[in-house]
Amino acid sequence: xxxxxxxxxxxxxxxxxxxxxxxxxxxxxxxxxxxxxxxxxxxxxxxxxxxxxxxxxxxxxxxxxxxxxxxxxxxxxxxxxxxxxxxxxxxxxxxxxxxxxxxxxxxxxxxxxxxxxxxxxxxxxxxxxxxxxxxxxxxxxxxxxxxxxxxxxxxxxxxxxxxxxxxxxxxxxxxxxxxxxxxxxxxxxxxxxxxxxxxxxxxxxxxxxxxxxxxxxxxxxxxxxxxxxxxxxxxxxxxxxxxxxxxxxxxxxxxxxxxxxxxxxxxxxxxxxxxxxxxxxxxxxxxxxxxxxxxxxxxxxxxxxxxxxxxxxxxxxxxxxxxxxxxxxxxxxx
Amino acid sequence: xxxxxxxxxxxxxxxxxxxxxxxxxxxxxxxxxxxxxxxxxxxxxxxxxxxxxxxxxxxxxxxxxxxxxxxxxxxxxxxxxxxxxxxxxxxxxxxxxxxxxxxxxxxxxxxxxxxxxxxxxxxxxxxxxxxxxxxxxxxxxxxxxxxxxxxxxxxxxxxxxxxxxxxxxxxxxxxxxxxxxxxxxxxxxxxxxxxxxxxxxxxxxxxxxxxxxxxxxxxxxxxxxxxxxxxxxxxxxxxxxxxxxxxxxxxxxxxxxxxxxxxxxxxxxxxxxxxxxxxxxxxxxxxxxxxxxxxxxxxxxxxxxxxxxxxxxxxxxxxxxxxxxxxxxxxxxx
Numbered sequence: 177x178x179x180x181x182x183x184x185x186x187x188x189x190x191x192x193x194x195x196x197x198x199x200x201x202x203x204x205x206x207x208x209x210x211x212x213x214x215x216x217x218x219x220x221x222x223x224x225x226x227x228x229x230x231x232x233x234x235x236x237x238x239x240x241x242x243x244x245x246x247x248x249x250x251x252x253x254x255x256x257x258x259x260x261x262x263x264x265x266x267x268x269x270x271x272x273x274x275x276x277x278x279x280x281x282x283x284x285x286x287x288x289x290x291x292x293x294x295x296x297x298x299x300x301x302x303x304x305x306x307x308x309x310x311x312x313x314x315x316x317x318x319x320x321x322x323x324x325x326x327x328x329x330x331x332x333x334x335x336x337x338x339x340x341x342x343x344x345x346x347x348x349x350x351x352x353x354x355x356x357x358x359x360x361x362x363x364x365x366x367x368x369x370x371x372x373x374x375x376x377x378x379x380x381x382x383x384x385x386x387x388x389x390x391x392x393x394x395x396x397x398x399x400x401x402x403x404x405x406x407x408x409x410x411x412x413x414x415x416x417x418x419x420x421x422x423x424x425x426x427x428x429x430x431x432x433x434x435x436x437x438x439x440x441x442x443x444x445x446x447x448x449x450x451x452x453x454x455x456x457x458x459x460x461x462x463x464x465x466x467x468x469x470x471x472x473x474x475x476x477x478x479x480x481x482x483x484x485x486x487x488x489x490x491x492x493x494x495x496x497x498x499x500x501x502x503x504x505x506x507x508x509x510x
Numbered sequence: 511x512x513x514x515x516x517x518x519x520x521x522x523x524x525x526x527x528x529x530x531x532x533x534x535x536x537x538x539x540x541x542x543x544x545x546x547x548x549x550x551x552x553x554x555x556x557x558x559x560x561x562x563x564x565x566x567x568x569x570x571x572x573x574x575x576x577x578x579x580x581x582x583x584x585x586x587x588x589x590x591x592x593x594x595x596x597x598x599x600x601x602x603x604x605x606x607x608x609x610x611x612x613x614x615x616x617x618x619x620x621x622x623x624x625x626x627x628x629x630x631x632x633x634x635x636x637x638x639x640x641x642x643x644x645x646x647x648x649x650x651x652x653x654x655x656x657x658x659x660x661x662x663x664x665x666x667x668x669x670x671x672x673x674x675x676x677x678x679x680x681x682x683x684x685x686x687x688x689x690x691x692x693x694x695x696x697x698x699x700x701x702x703x704x705x706x707x708x709x710x711x712x713x714x715x716x717x718x719x720x721x722x723x724x725x726x727x728x729x730x731x732x733x734x735x736x737x738x739x740x741x742x743x744x745x746x747x748x749x750x751x752x753x754x755x756x757x758x759x760x761x762x763x764x765x766x767x768x769x770x771x772x773x774x775x776x777x778x779x780x781x782x783x784x785x786x787x788x789x790x791x792x793x794x795x796x797x798x799x800x801x802x803x804x805x806x807x808x809x810x811x812x813x814x815x816x817x818x819x820x821x822x823x824x825x826x827x828x829x830x831x832x833x834x835x836x837x838x839x840x841x842x843x844x
Contacts, residue, residue, distance in 0.1 A: 330665060382710040
């Protein structure tokens with residue numbers, strides 16, 4: 177973030193705080209005093225906020241009043257009262273971006289602060305796992321990436337992606353009362369339909385991670401028609417809820433859960449997370465297919481082990497442990 | 511490699527092949543016929559080879575004779591009769607390079623062929639594990655990196671670095687009769703002194719590797735005075751052997767062993783490699799310290815497990831498994 181941008185962001189936040197604190201008009205003079213800037217400067221920032229989509233009424237000799245807040249992902253909107261210790265305290269906001277993960281990797285190489293969130297209104301070249309495309313249309317999708325520098329072995333990174341899936345499930349429950357489930361290792365489903373995908377990318381030595389980027393994509397306000405026929409098992413929060421959902425509200429909730437769980441993971445390891453993950457696990461006890469790197473296996477989805485690996489009970493008896501793979505229901509297309 | 515460079519490399523290799531095939535003079539006319547180029551072109555290539563350090567005698571109306579071959583790492587020197595199926599078939603050669611691993615990562619992102627070797631006469635900013643400096647002085651050191659795209663989980667990458675250490679041990683045994691040992695996970699020692707370090711760096715998703723770069727640094731012709739006092743436990747092949755050692759000979763032997771073991775690992779997994787690794791393991795049964803990511807443990811170095819992790823027998827009984835860490839002898843500085 178350039179220095180000028182940072183000053184503007186702070187001024188925007190401060191003015192929004194002042195306007196939000198009052199239902200009624202706030203005098204221009206009062207804003208000037210609080211920010212210690214000129215009337216012209218205040219007016220300029222108000223104009224920027226209006227361009228961002230804020231509806232702000234101005235009445236001469238009375239002041240300014242906030243009429244409505246847009247559902248934009250500008251940190252000025254969501255950073256103010258975010259309750260986090262690390263994740264989201266620093267951010268990089270874009271109107272359009274090829275891929276938040278690519279931008280995040282670029283910033284991670286420059287060693288920006290841990291917890292930096294890269295967020296965009298629209299992502300044009302998003303990728304899911306295995307290089308698959310991930311759509312993120314403006315206003316409907318929510319796509320962001322978080323930069324982390326965990327002191328862990330590369331084999332522990334899968335745990336952090338499972339942590340992120342749990343954070344999304346908890347956020348959806350707290351904000352919208354939706355009971356979502358986690359599909360191993362890190363997809364989030366509602367009623368057997370995918371609502372969120374997570375793509376973790378790391379650079380590491382053989383035994384320690386240099387940086388980890390968690391890319392999270394959540395379908396918020398897509399209609400069923402927005403999904404191509406090929407992804408008929410996709411859903412969005414608005415489809416599930418029957419009304420438009422605030423992207424900012426979901427974003428804030430996910431960042432707060434992510435922040436708390438990441439801290440807990442660092443302090444207590446995977447054990448508490450494993451329990452949380454299992455409580456909302458999809459398809460446990462059901463017949464599934466697991467596509468591994470080499471071949472596909474059939475069996476009953478039994479459990480996960482202490483490292484987060486998937487345990488499949490095989491038809492001929494015995495169990496197989498998977499560290500990677502793609503799970504699908506045996507009798508249905510997923 | 512630029513197209514012109516590739517043509518020159520091929521011409522150099524062809525001329526060297528012709529000269530090496532004969533103890534005596536090879537006529538310029540014969541060389542022209544074989545390469546289907548002009549006398550002037552042959553003469554130009556001969557001049558390039560001389561600049562590279564080849565001593566080539568020219569006698570009018572008789573031809574050219576190869577008197578001596580320099581110990582340079584030019585692929586023209588070592589690629590000709592290299593017996594490999596993958597590793598070393600493609601290469602990127604430099605007189606000076608900051609770091610072969612950095613160059614390798616850059617090339618891996620461009621998806622150059624698997625097995626591409628990046629090699630330099632002199633490395634100015636080499637890094638070992640944990641960002642430590644790794645010296646590679648011209649003529650004395652041998653530093654190269656290999657680009658691999660293994661279809662494995664990030665947690666299996668440690669096995670590939672152990673594989674590389676075994677390849678170096680086998681190469682030193684075959685070419686120089688030296689019995690080196692492997693220090694967990696992937697250092698190579700001779701008489702309790704370090705002769706080779708390996709730095710593996712990967713980029714990966716949580717469950718699959720995108721690319722892996724193996725950086726291998728071997729001390730070849732350093733004298734004891736070349737090592738700083740701080741690394742008094744370092745040694746070189748020439749110190750151990752009492753005479754200068756051909757870097758090209760060592761390089762070829764390591765690439766051939768690496769190629770064979772990498773193929774075996776992909777086909778048969780870690781089991782055969784584990785046995786090879788254990789046969790030359792350093793300090794098994796001895797009291798050691800293991801510095802983990804968080805703290806240091808004391809115990810008897812007992813074994814490695816099926817995934818390559820280190821098993822330490824603790825003083826109070828019981829065992830601890832390490833996936834990362836640094837091993838040192840308990841009663842000595844290492």
